[in-house]
Structures are given as C-alpha cells and as structure tokens.
Amino acid sequence: MKITREEIDHLAMLSNFSLTNEESESLGQDLENIIGYISQLDELDTEGVEPTYQVFEMENIWRSDEIMPQDADREELLALAPESQDNQIKVPKVL
C-alpha cells in the first residue's frame, strides 16, 4: 500500500508532530513498510469471530464512593508542569 505525502501530513497532524521535510520522507517510507507487513492480516478468515479488546478476567470493578487521599498534592503536581502561576498550569496565550 502506497502512503502519500498528504496521508503522512494528515497522520502527523493527528499525532501532533511538527515533522521536518526529511523526517516526513523517512517516516513515510517506514510506515509504508510497516503497513505492508501488517496488511498480511487480510489473509486470515475472521468471519463471525467476536473481537477481544482486553484479556482481564474480571469486569465492572467498582470502588466505593468515598473520597480517597491522593498520593500527590496540588503543589507536587503543579511542580511537574513546565510553567505554573497562582495554582494553575500556564500555557502561551490562546486567543
């Protein structure tokens, strides 16, 4: 399957990558090879087979409706952000 430059640009946009021209070309080639490999799945007959999304044997694990203490407090979490001010995470101007 041929992957066009438009498709690479679209995937880069979905992935939020500002790829250089060079990166787009080399990733484009890699992606084409990988998609070529995974496309062999076409051969396998899966008619009438139910999909499996997870292999955990239990379902509906509820937790009681209680306020649980968190491992990290607000200051510690804010400290992870590159920039913060007045107890808020700071980002560049949006509007």
Add this chain to the structure above:
Amino acid sequence: MQIATKEVSAVDMVKTALEKAKRFENYNIFISLNEENALRKAKEIDEKIKKGENPGRLAGVPYALKDNFLNPEGNSTAASKILEPLGSPITATAVEKLEKEGAIMIGRANLDAFAHGSSTENSYFGPTKNSKDEARVAGGSSGGSAVAVALDIVQFATGTDTGGSIRQPASFNGVFGFKPTYGTISRYGVVAMASSTDVIGFFTKSADDMDLLMSICAGQDPKDMTTLPDYYNQTPAKDVKRIGVIKDFDNDKVAPEIREALKSEVKKLESKGCEIVELDMPTLKYALAVYYIIVPAEVSSNLSRYDGIRYAYRSDDAKDLADVYSKTRNDGFMPENKRRIMIGNFVLSSGFYDAYYLKAQKARTKIIEEYSKAFEKCDFILTPVAPNPAFKLGEKVNDPVSMYLEDVMSVPINLAGLPSLSLPVGETKDGLSLGLQLIGPRRSDKNILAFAKELA
C-alpha cells in the same frame, strides 16, 4: 537471594553494587545511580538488624529499577527526552512492595524510550551493550535491567513486558526473565505503553528468586483496577507431565543454534518422564501483525498525554499553544515513538479502523482460542524466545520491520495475557546466551516457576 544479616551488612552489599555499576559504566546500563538514598537506606536496614527487628525478606538486596517505574528518588525518564526532567511525586506500587521488604534501588536502568523497541537502541541516553559481547545489543526494551543482573551488579531488576521486553533481553543475556499473567502485579506508577498487554515482571539469576519476588509483588491494588486478587500465593502444586512444542516455530527463520537448544531441552524433558506433544497453531504466524496494530493503537492513545503542558519538558521554540504541542512532541519523542504513534493513528482512523484495528481484535480472539485448545493437550508450551541470539548494534535499528520480527515468538503470549518464563539454556559456540520460554495457561505462574526449579 543473599540478604543482609549480622555478618553481611546492607551497607557493604549496596557499596559493592554501586562500585560494580561504576566499573561497568561502558555498558551504559544505568541512566542514573541512586547512591545517597541507597546508602542511607542500607544504614537503616543494618540498624534494624542490630536491634533484632525484622528487616524484611529482601533486606538490603540491591536492585535495578527499569526507568519507566515512578519513584521520587531521582527522575523517572522512561529513557526519553520528553520525560527527562520528570521528578515523580508518587511511588509505583511494585516499588513500594519491594522496598517494604527491604530491597534497595541502586540505579535506574536503561530501556528503549517508552519501552518501544527490542534492542535498547531507541533510548535517548544511548544503547546498552550486551553482557556477553559489547558489540551486540542488550535486547529490549528492558536491556539495562537484563545486563545489570547478568553482570552480577544487582541480584534482581524490574522490567515491563508488552510484547517480549523482559523475555527477549533475558534470553540475550543468560538470565531468568518472567512475564506474569496479565493483571498479576499492579501497574500503578508505571509509564503506560499498551494497556491491554503491559505487565510488570523481573530479572533474576534463579527461578527461586523469581518466586520470592512474585510472592511479594502479586495481588490486587485499589490503585490499579486491572489487578487480580492474589492467586499466586494460593496456587496448588501441579504435576507437570505434558510439554507442547509448536511445529510452525521449527523453521529456517529460526537460528540453528536455537533450534538445537530446543531439541536438547526437549530430550532432557523426555528423560525426566515428560510427554512431548506436537502442537499445530496456524494463527500464531499472524500474531506479530495483530500486535503491531493493537499496540500502536494503544500507544497513540497513552502517549497523547505528553503535550508539553502537564509533564516536565516543553520545547523552547514554542511560540503559541499549537507549537507547544507539536514542537514539544516532535523534539521529545524518539523516531520509534513517532512511528508507533503514527501507525496507531493510522489503524484507528476512519476508513482503516475496520480493516486493521477491528480485524486485529478478531484475530486476537482466534489466537486466544488456539492457546486454550493447546492447553487441553499439554500443561506448558516450550518455544524459543526470539528467532536469533543477540544481534549486532546498529544491525536492525534503521529497519523497523526487521526489528519487529524479533518479537514474532514473544508477542502472541501478551495478546493472550499468558505467563511465560524466559530461562537460560546455555550458549552459542561464540559465547552468546541462548534462552527458551516456558508458557502456561493463565494463573499458572507459580507452577511454571516450580517446574523451572525442577529443571535446573
């Protein structure tokens, strides 16, 4: 496991481990060392012993922590630029359990960034070298952990296994590597890669040590809704009689020395009175394609959180908000991270979802059914871990498909959520390590380790 006693002090054990870590610096095993904290903790353990208090089942045992586990001691980088400055305020549940028993983390082990890879060459901090041959790869993604144990720097190391990341480096370095049943050990505080297959496990020098670590770390965690109630410590002993071997795996794509190792292990099992059962598992050859659809899909979702806003690194060039996202992500991820995220977005995008993602989840059902049928005929399955021993540094890193083919015999186990032990079975004539894996039905973890003890 050698634990600290009145005669052997924790401080000495930790000092020795740190000295060795420094002596083997050229292998690039550790991203950072944890000297100060480790020595302080060792002193505390020695105090406890002196006072006659119980210092725990892992008292003073130095270990290496794969650097995708969170812990406030030092930064948790996941071997990536984007998390390099991340000092975590929380501690992974597995780490908490190990340290409660007195284990001491002496350093953070190298990995492929975000555990994406089979050689540890995708690390932002450079590749880790193989313990037997420095021109060869350590395997991956848990390469640093495997080499730290192989070179006797530490007695055990933690790992994560999404598609072979514990078992393959274990086999490349001649140590035991265990991937438990999905859901056995809490993943709270571990950087997520693909949530439907990620598990936590260990590297050790013996099946006995592995059993001890499993008995400490298994069990339900209210902080991880996908943990099973502890079955490990309640598993009744089982008499293992029938071992399955997979016909399709005996082909010329597998290195002759690995096929030989399998044959000689099979003979050994027969001489011990085991019955060998040949298995026909025709769907397994599609497992790698299934894996490289499902896992990138989950990766693209799990890694969307690294946006330059909440965690650690932000690109200096970012002028507006759109830049913050796209430049931070472009600078912060390694090429392999980008490939997987883009493949994930491809298989999930409208128009391709049914043909790839949905199709793969259906194929996954067939793979699981194939294993269920196999385990009606045998107790465990014995197969190679990888098609070849450790390959040369640089040999596959620019060819993603050939790198992915490394995982062809390890990924089906993750898709089915099964336990598998990679065990050392000797060396090639050039002195490279050889490993085989022993795979069991879900929740047979303890029996696999018990059987491996018998084999030793």
